[in-house]
Amino acid sequence: MKASAKGMNAIDIIHLHEWRHVFKLDPDKDIGDSALEQICMSGTDAIMVGGSSGITFENTVDLMSRIRRFELPVVQEVSDLDAVVPGFDAYFIPMVLNTTSTEWLVGQHKRAIEQYGYMMPWELIVPEGYIILNPEATAAKVSEANAQLTAKEAAAYAHIADKLMRLPIIYAEYSGTFGDMETVKQIKAAASDAHVLYGGGIATIEQAQAAAAVADTIVVGNIVYDNLQAGLDTVAAVKGSST
């Protein structure tokens, strides 16, 4: 899992294209050692660390070091430059395709690059084309997204991410609610090369399977804090199946 292996980039090192299931853990939420061990030993493909609010260097480094006791890939999804912690296998950088503000598409990225300069670890950076689809979500409000999209509009953004911007990941984000699977299906159909992540509201085996049938990878988050066993059950629900 060491990201320094010569001749490989982060996408290969974390085996992104084999991911079917990942857990997303929020540094701002408490999780006990036993729960964390069950999550990391569940058979999931990787852990993503990130959240929409309350993310600090301290709570991120604490969570990362606890996850590091296990063998699976750990990536940070960067929402705040001050909370970037060295030692992850990769850094996922959201670019919000359906924002109404250039800040969330290229603006913050530009300032980060100016600040880091030649220290920028490009080989560890994986840009994600976010399509935010739940207008009520904090992520939609913070990023000023026009999240009220038809399936056709969402697919058009997916084409931009895949064919114009050639982003390695498209993230269909329903954060907080289970989404419209027809929309996710059309996003996936538009993505010739990009790997499609689905996130939002997965709480049952049936939802996990429905999302896994249309996306390449499902991201399971909040449920592990509310009902750990239900969260763990989503792993077996999808790891046997294939798209």
Added chain:
Amino acid sequence: MKASAKGMNAIDIIHLHEWRHVFKLDPDKDIGDSALEQICMSGTDAIMVGGSSGITFENTVDLMSRIRRFELPVVQEVSDLDAVVPGFDAYFIPMVLNTTSTEWLVGQHKRAIEQYGYMMPWELIVPEGYIILNPEATAAKVSEANAQLTAKEAAAYAHIADKLMRLPIIYAEYSGTFGDMETVKQIKAAASDAHVLYGGGIATIEQAQAAAAVADTIVVGNIVYDNLQAGLDTVAAVKGSST
């Protein structure tokens, strides 16, 4: 020059990576047959067809068909969806990195994709990451660009284009004035893979050589309408040199 050759995409067909010099011709400006012949036979690597205003289907198809009598690649730089003309070797699609409006980065592109749907000729489409650097230019005003950039800021946008968005072209655009070569040099230094075009105010052999020393390709435009011979002289000035 036929774009339908199997297994090749537009970038290979037009030999983009060998371009040192191109002329950009504006369908809204008159050019005589003799002048056009001298331009097309000058030894330039390609002709770009496009402009900032007054571009229609009719004046574009007229100019294209006249250029088509010659052997060199001809590409359309698309500024208005209604003026897209079939028959070019490639279609360059500007994405303005330093715009303050998402319209010029992804918004118009999204609507075009919705409109064309499955008819979109992706294999002919070449996205260009535009960095607009002359605040007085029509292009800067139309695209609501924050064109007052330091060299470091311009280089940060070039990193975004090259490493996050993986665009094949970065276009350093000073439209109407000869630019700051140190800024162009830093853009080029930031571009690991992207091909760097420089455009703006080239009117002399010295300017052509100065721009060719820092960019991969120089784009020569307005001068051919004002002083044809001066424009033609820029070809020999750079075609012998190498970056």
